[in-house]
Amino acid sequence: MDHPEQYVPRTTPLMRAAGIAALAGAILWPVALAYVASGALSDCATASGCTIDRSLLGPIGIAGLLIAIGVAGLELRATSTIGLFDLIGDLTLGTAGALLVLAAIAGSLGLLGPGLLLTLIGSVIFGAKGWDGQRRPRYGSLLIAMGAGTVIVFLLLASTVGTATVGGFETTALGGFLLFSLGWAWLGVSLALGRPLAPAPARRPPAGQPTKR
Numbered sequence: 270m271d272h273p274e275q276y277v278p279r280t281t282p283l284m285r286a287a288g289i290a291a292l293a294g295a296i297l298w299p300v301a302l303a304y305v306a307s308g309a310l311s312d313c314a315t316a317s318g319c320t321i322d323r324s325l326l327g328p329i330g331i332a333g334l335l336i337a338i339g340v341a342g343l344e345l346r347a348t349s350t351i352g353l354f355d356l357i358g359d360l361t362l363g364t365a366g367a368l369l370v371l372a373a374i375a376g377s378l379g380l381l382g383p384g385l386l387l388t389l390i391g392s393v394i395f396g397a398k399g400w401d402g403q404r405r406p407r408y409g410s411l412l413i414a415m416g417a418g419t420v421i422v423f424l425l426l427a428s429t430v431g432t433a434t435v436g437g438f439e440t441t442a443l444g445g446f447l448l449f450s451l452g453w454a455w456l457g458v459s460l461a462l463g464r465p466l467a468p469a470p471a472r473r474p475p476a477g478q479p480t481k482r
Contacts, residue, residue, distance in 0.1 A: 330373025
């Protein structure tokens, strides 16, 4: 039997740079979240309220922008026509990146929450649709969808039953953030190195020609 060929789409230097951006965003993302969380705990401990310094939002804005650049590079390198769910995921992640950048520039916590939530929702759609392997690596996409989905479930539980009730689920949520970052790092490295995508369907022999074994 013939071994199936692999899709090896063209990879330009600009696409490789986008892959490096996605990798950098994946690395910066958990660091930026920890940076914001530590600042929130410090500033909200006082009775005056929760006014976080604008500089604390800079890293998360940069991380969102880098991931959005990675998304653009992955779509430019894709081998198949973009579908509806791919388009929805792309637009959601692009909007999320813009909100996070604006939040960092304006120092606005009001933009930070929607930006983070759209990043998670867009990543679930983007990652789930990427499982077919035709537009991006399937296992990296799976990690993104699983990680973002886990965090969304935790946030839903925390908002409905309270953080005290789901306190034991926090470790799972942290694991979700780790899977999220690993998935984006996987896609970034794959794009930067120009690795092939999913195997192509095996070609059928012409009529009357026996199949090789």
